[in-house]
Amino acid sequence: xxxxLKWKVLFVLSVILLCFYGLAGLPDFPTSWAQARGNFSRRxxxxxxxxxxxxxxxxxxxxxxxGLHTDQTVDRLTTQLRDKNVRYDEIRKVDxxxxxxxxxxxxxSSAFRDLIGELFSEWDISPAPGExxxxxxxxxxxxxxxxxxxxxDQSEETIRRRIDQLGLTEPTIQQHGRGxxxxxxxxxxxxxxxxxxxxxxxxxxxxxxxxxDTVPYPSEAAALAAHSGVLPQGTELVRGKIDPGQGGQPGAxxxxxxxxxxxxxxxxxxxxxANRSTENIGFYEVHFNLSTEAARRFGPFTExxxxxxxxxxxxxxxxxxxxxxxxxxxxxRITGRFGQQEANDLALVLRAGALPASIKYLEERTVGPSxxxxxxxxxxxxxxxxxxxxxxxxxxxxxNSGVNAVVALILNLIILLAALAYFGAVLTLPGIxxxxxxxxxxxxxxxxxxxxxxxxxxxGKASVSAVDAGFKRAFLTIIDTHVTTVVSAAFLGVxxxxxxxxxxxxxxxxxxxxxFTAIYVSRVIFDWHLGRMERQAELSI
Numbered sequence: 001x002x003x004x005l006k007w008k009v010l011f012v013l014s015v016i017l018l019c020f021y022g023l024a025g026l027p028d029f030p031t032s033w034a035q036a037r038g039n040f041s042r043r044x045x046x047x048x049x050x051x052x053x054x055x056x057x058x059x060x061x062x063x064x065x066x067g068l069h070t071d072q073t074v075d076r077l078t079t080q081l082r083d084k085n086v087r088y089d090e091i092r093k094v095d096x097x098x099x100x101x102x103x104x105x106x107x108x109s110s111a112f113r114d115l116i117g118e119l120f121s122e123w124d125i126s127p128a129p130g131e132x133x134x135x136x137x138x139x140x141x142x143x144x145x146x147x148x149x150x151x152x153d154q155s156e157e158t159i160r161r162r163i164d165q166l167g168l169t170e171p172t173i174q175q176h177g178r179g180x181x182x183x184x185x186x187x188x189x190x191x192x193x194x195x196x197x198x199x200x201x202x203x204x205x206x207x208x209x210x211x212x213d214t215v216p217y218p219s220e221a222a223a224l225a226a227h228s229g230v231l232p233q234g235t236e237l238v239r240g241k242i243d244p245g246q247g248g249q250p251g252a253x254x255x256x257x258x259x260x261x262x263x264x265x266x267x268x269x270x271x272x273x274a275n276r277s278t279e280n281i282g283f284y285e286v287h288f289n290l291s292t293e294a295a296r297r298f299g300p301f302t303e304x305x306x307x308x309x310x311x312x313x314x315x316x317x318x319x320x321x322x323x324x325x326x327x328x329x330x331x332x333r334i335t336g337r338f339g340q341q342e343a344n345d346l347a348l349v350l351r352a353g354a355l356p357a358s359i360k361y362l363e364e365r366t367v368g369p370s371x372x373x374x375x376x377x378x379x380x381x382x383x384x385x386x387x388x389x390x391x392x393x394x395x396x397x398x399x400n401s402g403v404n405a406v407v408a409l410i411l412n413l414i415i416l417l418a419a420l421a422y423f424g425a426v427l428t429l430p431g432i433x434x435x436x437x438x439x440x441x442x443x444x445x446x447x448x449x450x451x452x453x454x455x456x457x458x459x460g461k462a463s464v465s466a467v468d469a470g471f472k473r474a475f476l477t478i479i480d481t482h483v484t485t486v487v488s489a490a491f492l493g494v495x496x497x498x499x500x501x502x503x504x505x506x507x508x509x510x511x512x513x514x515x516f517t518a519i520y521v522s523r524v525i526f527d528w529h530l531g532r533m534e535r536q537a538e539l540s541i
Contacts, residue, residue, distance in 0.1 A: 019418035043421040047428035053188040054196040057363035064357040065151040067096040099137040151356045206266035211309040213257035223255045240318025267356035268294030274343035284343030286334040295330035303327040379432035400540035405446040408517040415513035430503035438510025445518035448474045463539040
């Protein structure tokens with residue numbers, strides 16, 4: 001055998017072994033068919049339409065985040081005007097994007113405008129209709145759009161972290177629809193929509209609020225009675241539980257009097273992690289980080305409230321009420337007599353519970369595993385029938401050379417499946433359609449090469465020269481057809497979602513593997529066959 005051909009054969013065999021390793025791993029001898037099939041099943045991950053699971057479409061109520069930002073602005077503006085001794089009658093929120101300031105002292109209008117321009121640049125200021133010395137603040141459209149986009153992006157990331165941390169495998173979580181603030185959630189293998197919704201909903205809206213009354217009450221009636229039936233202005237009662245460090249019966253419910261306007265929300269949180277306490281040996285604490293904008297608000301607030309509790313509110317329930325011990329800017333820690341599990345749970349609440357707005361379920365669908373099995377069976381039947389028909393055609397029409405095409409085609413499918421296993425790609429029903437299309441593209445490449453070889457043989461060339469010329473002349477045509485199809489599939493993969501992307505990924509991998517098998521492997525087989533033929537023998541094609 002030609003030494004150059006020998007190395008080519010060894011390279012092809014190495015690729016085949018690498019593919020089988022990717023599909024089945026290292027075998028345990030003696031290897032049973034059940035064991036090999038089990039290894040293959042673990043490495044080829046199935047999508048929602050094949051494995052079954054839960055399909056949800058959520059809509060993030062982004063306008064809530066806009067309204068919350070307005071509430072925080074009212075609170076900040078009130079504090080700033082009080083600190084600068086600017087006189088006014090009333091500051092109130094008109095709607096989610098407008099704030100009204102009534103009866104501002106005329107001689108202080110210039111100072112008021114300077115304050116808005118310096119600290120509230122995301123708001124436009126204009127005279128209030130019907131007011132002699134009032135002003136209306138209007139949130140700029142770019143600010144509204146930025147809050148909505150940030151809210152949607154953070155909601156997507158929060159849901160992804162929450163589901164990942166609970167161990168759901170191969171989920172699909174991505175933005176969906178056309179500007180309707182929707183998120184698509186697909187959970188293969190999760191057949192209980194109620195559990196899936198519980199996982200997502202557990203990560204509800206997070207708020208850090210000042211505790212207006214430091215006494216936690218055992219009931220709502222007790223809290224109201226302590227305030228003569230009327231709560232202080234700007235506060236509300238929120239149900240919660242006793243903190244581990246506050247004494248009392250563990251897990252007992254209590255009621256807190258909190259400020260209505262939060263200082264920090266889930267939109268401001270960046271990270272939270274549980275660590276061993278350096279002060280209370282044997283206990284744990286939670287470290288957290290805030291955004292730059294949140295740090296500007298949180299620093300002065302915590303400095304003014306040292307020694308007072310601050311409530312961590314999730315889904316309108318107080319999860320913890322730690323005492324502020326020092327000024328906290330962009331990072332801080334929550335201390336207490338937390339065990340490891342309690343600290344981890346609280347960190348999980350902070351991390352995964354930081355949804356900046358509530359969500360609404362627009363669509364809920366369960367794909368049963370029987371439907372997945374049925375899809376797999378029909379998809380495999382279609383693939384096998386098309387493969388067998390194509391192989392019979394190639395062998396009958398091109399004779400022994402058709403066997404070359406069959407070998408290249410089978411290797412193409414093996415490389416395709418191995419690539420899916422190595423990359424951790426998910427095989428979907430449209431992905432199976434991509435496999436079937438790959439079979440057709442592979443046959444097309446072989447037909448182009450074989451017809452070129454036939455033309456060279458009719459022109460009177462020897463078999464070796466005809467094969468060499470056939471591959472060279474068909475090469476550019478094959479490259480052109482594959483490149484145009486790969487580019488089209490790449491656009492589908494970039495801009496498509498869900499099943500469309502699965503089809504594109506499978507097709508791109510199949511086309512690239514087809515270039516290797518049709519041009520390289522098929523040529524190696526021809527060279528090996530021609531090296532065994534007598535010089536005057538005819539090529540069976």
